[in-house]
Amino acid sequence: MAPLWTAEEAMAAAGGSCGRDWEATGVSIDTRTLVQGDLFIALQDTRDGHGFVAQALEKGAAAALVSHRPDNVASNAPLLIVPDVMDALRALGGAGRARTQARVIGVTGSVGKTSTKEMLRVMLARQGRVHASEASYNNHWGVPLTLARMQRETDFAVIEIGMNAPGEIAPLSRMARPHVALVTTVAAAHLEAFGSLAGIAQEKAAIFDGLEPGGTAVLNADLEVSNILLEAAKGHQIVRFGHILEAEYRLIAIRKTPDALVVEANAMGQDILFKLPGAGRHFGLNALGALAAAAAAGADLALAAMDLAQWQPPQGRGGRETLRLDAVEAAEFTLIDDAYNANPASLGAALDMLAEAEPGLRRAGSPRHGLRIAILGDMLELGAGEATLHAKVAEHPALAHIDIVHCVGPRMAHLWAALPEAKRGRRADTPDDLGRIARKLVGPGDIVLVKGSNGSRVARVVDALRNLGFVPRQTARERD
Numbered sequence: 001m002a003p004l005w006t007a008e009e010a011m012a013a014a015g016g017s018c019g020r021d022w023e024a025t026g027v028s029i030d031t032r033t034l035v036q037g038d039l040f041i042a043l044q045d046t047r048d049g050h051g052f053v054a055q056a057l058e059k060g061a062a063a064a065l066v067s068h069r070p071d072n073v074a075s076n077a078p079l080l081i082v083p084d085v086m087d088a089l090r091a092l093g094g095a096g097r098a099r100t101q102a103r104v105i106g107v108t109g110s111v112g113k114t115s116t117k118e119m120l121r122v123m124l125a126r127q128g129r130v131h132a133s134e135a136s137y138n139n140h141w142g143v144p145l146t147l148a149r150m151q152r153e154t155d156f157a158v159i160e161i162g163m164n165a166p167g168e169i170a171p172l173s174r175m176a177r178p179h180v181a182l183v184t185t186v187a188a189a190h191l192e193a194f195g196s197l198a199g200i201a202q203e204k205a206a207i208f209d210g211l212e213p214g215g216t217a218v219l220n221a222d223l224e225v226s227n228i229l230l231e232a233a234k235g236h237q238i239v240r241f242g243h244i245l246e247a248e249y250r251l252i253a254i255r256k257t258p259d260a261l262v263v264e265a266n267a268m269g270q271d272i273l274f275k276l277p278g279a280g281r282h283f284g285l286n287a288l289g290a291l292a293a294a295a296a297a298g299a300d301l302a303l304a305a306m307d308l309a310q311w312q313p314p315q316g317r318g319g320r321e322t323l324r325l326d327a328v329e330a331a332e333f334t335l336i337d338d339a340y341n342a343n344p345a346s347l348g349a350a351l352d353m354l355a356e357a358e359p360g361l362r363r364a365g366s367p368r369h370g371l372r373i374a375i376l377g378d379m380l381e382l383g384a385g386e387a388t389l390h391a392k393v394a395e396h397p398a399l400a401h402i403d404i405v406h407c408v409g410p411r412m413a414h415l416w417a418a419l420p421e422a423k424r425g426r427r428a429d430t431p432d433d434l435g436r437i438a439r440k441l442v443g444p445g446d447i448v449l450v451k452g453s454n455g456s457r458v459a460r461v462v463d464a465l466r467n468l469g470f471v472p473r474q475t476a477r478e479r480d
Helices: 007-014 049-058 085-098 113-127 142-148 169-176 197-210 226-232 282-296 301-310 344-356 383-395 397-401 412-418 431-435 459-466
Strands: 026-028 038-041 063-066 079-081 103-108 130-132 156-160 180-183 216-220 237-242 249-256 260-267 270-277 319-324 332-338 372-377 404-408 424-428 447-451
Touching: 007 063, 007 079, 007 085, 038 049, 049 063, 063 085, 085 142, 085 169, 103 113, 103 169, 103 197, 103 282, 113 130, 113 156, 113 282, 113 301, 142 156, 142 169, 169 197, 180 197, 180 282, 197 226, 216 226, 216 282, 226 237, 237 282, 249 282, 260 282, 270 282, 270 301, 282 301, 282 344, 319 459, 332 344, 332 459, 344 372, 344 383, 344 397, 344 447, 372 412, 383 397, 383 412, 404 412, 404 431, 412 424, 424 431, 431 459, 447 459
Parallel strands: 026 038, 038 063, 063 079, 103 156, 103 180, 130 156, 180 216, 216 237, 237 249, 332 447, 372 404, 372 447, 404 424
Antiparallel strands: 249 260, 260 270, 319 332
């Protein structure tokens, strides 16, 4: 494999000094996932990466990017020593972007960044060599790390760009220099930092600041703040997606089947049809935006639409799984794991998805169906109005079709208090409290949604529910 970075190239990009030559085939910031040949970046975050340099080199790292040589590292170790590691990583990211001819797509939005990024990865895979952000690497270190990992021969790059505070998106977009910038939606997330939906829209629109000359802004036309996005996109080519008649990519109809979401749309005057396996309705509009972005980046639209059928929701973002409660074949329940993030918009969409889902039978041959159950953890970073925003979930129309709502965390206590008594399930202070009684929360045929902000740690309830799954004992022949 050709090296991703040589010592000479890394020094030219980041500055600093190397005591010896080396070649790296990857870039890592975590010794737990580091593979032989990686360049280890000793970032200082919650812990100082310099404390893991020796371990990284023992695991086979080609070199380490450091601001000083740690005491437990040999004087002749392969190190690139720079004044500031974070600055050096940004420089590596910029150099990685500069040396490729890839068509770059930047993706941001209050909801759906990671799932849309993964849609683009799937739909572009047969049309060239694709490089995309891992997991949700979309912040001040995630974007340069993604760019620094990009191979020179990449044809398409999909870079997820996020934010927690004002002023974060523009510099990341300028570093990524996208040819296409996509805003999936603008919703009440991070209100604590921005104060209003308009403030969030202005920050999301800053992704257009980094567009390459002649680039394309792809934006959601259905929002009350779409005018803010349109204003910020002036001077670039603009492609809108949504329900409005004027949208270049117009959503016509969505049909839910037991196995897939079927979406009918019109793309620049051309009728298209595509499927999303196991997805809720809210994924349909994101997929249309992803198709618009792929086409703007030069991909074949028909092939991209066809390949969307290979996409599955990423873990923690609405994927479904069937778990057996015991050896009886029909004693199963369905788990919808949407525990990675939550804000009022995404929670409402998840409740809509649960309300549409069909529970299974309690037992084989039973006339009774299971229940629709929601397990909801706190929505974070909503600011001074968080109590009201949690309580208002009780007014969501989908709750008329949901049987029980269990609430986890101090903020969700406001929802629990606002719920009709007939729908109130358990209320717990922590996810572990609820996880300990997981077996009491579900029964055969039930369909269970778990939703909450990542920081609420409601994913622990997902783990507890998964652990209920019956694993058949292997026979001696199967073991052999």
